[in-house]
Amino acid sequence: xxxxxxxxxxxxxxxxxxVHGALFFKDTHLPEMLRLGRCRLDVSVxxxxxxxxxxxxxxxxxxxxxxxxxxxxxxxxVTHGTDTMVRTAEALATQVTGKTIVxxxxxxxxxxGSSDGLFNLGSALSFVQVLPAGVYIAMNGRWFAWNxxxxxxxxxxxxxxx
Amino acid sequence: xxxxxxxxxxxxxxxxxxVHGALFFKDTHLPEMLRLGRCRLDVSVxxxxxxxxxxxxxxxxxxxxxxxxxxxxxxxxVTHGTDTMVRTAEALATQVTGKTIVxxxxxxxxxxGSSDGLFNLGSALSFVQVLPAGVYIAMNGRWFAWNxxxxxxxxxxxxxxx
Amino acid sequence: xxxxxxxxxxxxxxxxxxVHGALFFKDTHLPEMLRLGRCRLDVSVxxxxxxxxxxxxxxxxxxxxxxxxxxxxxxxxVTHGTDTMVRTAEALATQVTGKTIVxxxxxxxxxxGSSDGLFNLGSALSFVQVLPAGVYIAMNGRWFAWNxxxxxxxxxxxxxxx
Amino acid sequence: xxxxxxxxxxxxxxxxxxVHGALFFKDTHLPEMLRLGRCRLDVSVxxxxxxxxxxxxxxxxxxxxxxxxxxxxxxxxVTHGTDTMVRTAEALATQVTGKTIVxxxxxxxxxxGSSDGLFNLGSALSFVQVLPAGVYIAMNGRWFAWNxxxxxxxxxxxxxxx
Numbered sequence: 001x002x003x004x005x006x007x008x009x010x011x012x013x014x015x016x017x018x019v020h021g022a023l024f025f026k027d028t029h030l031p032e033m034l035r036l037g038r039c040r041l042d043v044s045v046x047x048x049x050x051x052x053x054x055x056x057x058x059x060x061x062x063x064x065x066x067x068x069x070x071x072x073x074x075x076x077x078v079t080h081g082t083d084t085m086v087r088t089a090e091a092l093a094t095q096v097t098g099k100t101i102v103x104x105x106x107x108x109x110x111x112x113g114s115s116d117g118l119f120n121l122g123s124a125l126s127f128v129q130v131l132p133a134g135v136y137i138a139m140n141g142r143w144f145a146w147n148x149x150x151x152x153x154x155x156x157x158x159x160x161x162x
Numbered sequence: 163x164x165x166x167x168x169x170x171x172x173x174x175x176x177x178x179x180x181v182h183g184a185l186f187f188k189d190t191h192l193p194e195m196l197r198l199g200r201c202r203l204d205v206s207v208x209x210x211x212x213x214x215x216x217x218x219x220x221x222x223x224x225x226x227x228x229x230x231x232x233x234x235x236x237x238x239x240v241t242h243g244t245d246t247m248v249r250t251a252e253a254l255a256t257q258v259t260g261k262t263i264v265x266x267x268x269x270x271x272x273x274x275g276s277s278d279g280l281f282n283l284g285s286a287l288s289f290v291q292v293l294p295a296g297v298y299i300a301m302n303g304r305w306f307a308w309n310x311x312x313x314x315x316x317x318x319x320x321x322x323x324x
Numbered sequence: 325x326x327x328x329x330x331x332x333x334x335x336x337x338x339x340x341x342x343v344h345g346a347l348f349f350k351d352t353h354l355p356e357m358l359r360l361g362r363c364r365l366d367v368s369v370x371x372x373x374x375x376x377x378x379x380x381x382x383x384x385x386x387x388x389x390x391x392x393x394x395x396x397x398x399x400x401x402v403t404h405g406t407d408t409m410v411r412t413a414e415a416l417a418t419q420v421t422g423k424t425i426v427x428x429x430x431x432x433x434x435x436x437g438s439s440d441g442l443f444n445l446g447s448a449l450s451f452v453q454v455l456p457a458g459v460y461i462a463m464n465g466r467w468f469a470w471n472x473x474x475x476x477x478x479x480x481x482x483x484x485x486x
Numbered sequence: 487x488x489x490x491x492x493x494x495x496x497x498x499x500x501x502x503x504x505v506h507g508a509l510f511f512k513d514t515h516l517p518e519m520l521r522l523g524r525c526r527l528d529v530s531v532x533x534x535x536x537x538x539x540x541x542x543x544x545x546x547x548x549x550x551x552x553x554x555x556x557x558x559x560x561x562x563x564v565t566h567g568t569d570t571m572v573r574t575a576e577a578l579a580t581q582v583t584g585k586t587i588v589x590x591x592x593x594x595x596x597x598x599g600s601s602d603g604l605f606n607l608g609s610a611l612s613f614v615q616v617l618p619a620g621v622y623i624a625m626n627g628r629w630f631a632w633n634x635x636x637x638x639x640x641x642x643x644x645x646x647x648x
Contacts, residue, residue: 023345036277036281039281040319041303111437113436115195115198119195123284141196156342180594180642183538185507185509270504271598274502316505318504318505361604362593365626442604445605446612450627451612453629464523464527481524
């Protein structure tokens with residue numbers, strides 16, 4: 001089964017700029033993470049953008065939707081900042097059909113020794129293989145349908161709305 | 163959904179004895195891994211044994227089968243050394259019914275900065291939630307039915323037999 | 325030989341707040357770093373403040389000077405943000421005599437898998453044992469007298485003025 | 487000041503063979519460690535051998551002595567397994583004069599997320615710059631003259647004989 005991974009940035013891929021002491025984006029760590037995880041799936045990674053999800057514009061979101069719709073693969077993972085992940089899931093759900101799309105992210109940058117990024121990546125790549133067509137969020141080992149999930153702003157944890 | 167994790171040892175949980183320069187087992191790292199992965203599943207961890215899977219006896223294997231059969235949870239993950247994981251999967255498949263059981267492991271000890279352990283744990287905990295009743299192996303981001311998998315001894319990679 | 329370590333914050337001890345995605349200070353990592361380094365020196369650690377060195381006031385600096393002057397130990401390491409480390413070294417040099425004081429820091433927070441913090445700590449604790457009384461900065465494996473050092477703002481590297 | 491680093495193997499540079507589950511040597515991690523430590527010293531690294539120090543023969547030891555004697559640099563760090571480090575120090579002390587030579591090692595392989603290796607490397611590179619000509623061992627943040635040190639086999643810690 002061919003799986004497409006679209007990278008959009010988010011905490012997953014943030015770096016620490018040691019000269020200025022600030023966080024920034026450079027390249028995605030996805031290929032390195034797949035290698036470290038000894039992943040043997042047929043995965044193609046493509047970076048669509050490298051943005052903080054709070055800075056993601058409607059145009060950015062349209063780009064994500066467009067790529068998910070047009071890619072050949074019917075199983076898609078999208079790495080995404082957690083703050084607006086639910087909004088992008090909603091955009092995808094209303095505009096893409098017949099595909100299993102799983103959004104995932106991280107609370108800690110991979111470059112900072114993140115453990116949740118790798119855990120979530122393993123989780124998202126697994127859910128995308130077995131869940132039926134639809135749009136889902138995979139975080140904290142759990143999966144949620146796009147219309148039954150919210151991020152708890154106080155704890156950073158994703159939870160069911162219902 | 164309540165998930166039971168049974169720990170049996172394997173590379174996952176090996177430690178480095180810095181005084182003697184040898185590998186050994188102490189306690190499982192599963193709780194720490196779940197914490198680092200920010201896992202929010204309802205998971206209960208129980209250590210059944212701490213052995214290299216090459217040293218796993220028929221009696222040990224019977225213990226694993228027994229616990230998988232008798233535990234209340236119908237979704238079970240077993241952490242296991244990779245060398246005889248397929249054999250234990252077979253024992254489980256012939257003796258336990260009506261449960262989804264996923265065996266997983268690691269090529270690198272978690273204590274050595276393993277990345278595949280955390281990736282595989284995220285993967286196994288995801289597959290166990292959505293795969294139908296049966297016995298599976300989750301390694302390298304992939305899942306295999308118990309009777310269609312072998313470990314390639316040269317590469318350390320799990321692959322379909324067919 | 326008794327060595328005193330005074331902690332003032334700086335990049336060394338910065339943490340990543342995973343809920344807000346920002347850097348902040350909590351507790352010092354010095355004890356953990358000494359443990360990981362298997363340090364067997366007679367070291368007493370005391371936190372004086374936890375600040376970014378750009379936010380260090382004259383009053384803060386006076387506190388550092390005061391503690392270095394009054395502590396019983398004649399060998400002192402000060403962990404410090406790199407941006408104003410030279411200024412604090414100058415304050416110490418003009419107000420404390422008869423002691424070997426080594427300031428050190430890090431370019432990457434220890435919590436982000438910093439390697440330079442541990443390297444610099446090993447370095448500073450070594451220089452402080454063998455350099456004659458005076459005030460020094462230990463960074464990048466090198467040592468500098470307090471009045472012959474500057475931080476290169478473009479590269480983040482400390483270098484001799486002369 | 488030009489510093490020569492001679493690599494001889496030891497725990498420092500051990501790797502984990504994930505296919506066979508055993509420890510082995512491949513290449514030295516010294517260049518990577520120097521890079522992570524943001525080391526800006528004028529250091530030249532040369533690998534003389536890659537052996538467990540228990541397997542180091544008299545011939546191997548003669549090779550180390552020979553290189554330390556003949557190299558242009560007067561400041562030399564030797565990375566070495568801890569088990570026979572004292573013996574090599576003795577060989578160096580009786581056959582090389584006019585140079586500052588510091589032996590160091592690690593209790594945990596760098597590849598296993600070692601923290602003591604990096605701490606010890608920072609320490610050894612610092613001591614070698616300031617100690618007078620002679621042969622020393624730098625471990626656990628401390629330095630010892632070659633003829634006043636032993637490794638405590640029970641704890642793995644180096645300590646003064648006197």
